[in-house]
Amino acid sequence: MLEPLRVAVLVSGTGSNLQALIDACRGGAMGAEIALVISNVPQALALERARAAGIPAVTVNHKDFPTVAAFEARLSQTLAAQRIDLVCLAGFLRILSPGFVSAFPGPIVNIHPALLPAFGGKGMYGERVHRAVLASGARQSGCTVHFVTAIPDAGPIIAQATVPVESGDTPATLAARVAKEEHRLYPEVVRLFALGRIRLDGDRVSVLPLDSALRTESR
């Protein structure tokens, strides 16, 4: 039997995606375990969700550190201490430096509430994304799970789900429709990682068929 994939979820806010991941991993059927939750915001509701599920939940507040490098050094130590295989950003409102991203030994992924490469990049988060989608007149929106790279929201795309934009939508109604898909898609991607089915070649992602999965006991 393979050890479950050890996942850390980095958050700053409500944590509804964290909750979806916790719920999906419960019982072990995913082959993944939420082993750690880190928030940079001490009062984030996500921390309470983690604690309620018995998951180690720590605050690493960027404001407590003199430099980004010092903040990220603490993040790295905290991840290493829990032997984390995969980092999932879920509403984590700090941009990780290229040095941090390349030094972490496993994949770092993020979920974004729109269909990248549109409606992403620095400053595009929360309601602003849905506002921009509505202003553009797009008939579809959705969510994207992607590898994190040095450029915000520009890493290789792993999976997407679409939702219609309805006439009469407000940012809030569109956000709610997108969130529902986020809560389905993110656990599905973590499951694929746990099965060793996600391969990154340069900037292209492939999802391997079940019988050629790469993850082995010697990981």
Ligand code: GRF
């Ligand atoms: C989600 O919409 C996610 O796509 C974005 O931040 C939001 C986090 O929401 N990156 P929650 O904290 O998971 O409820």
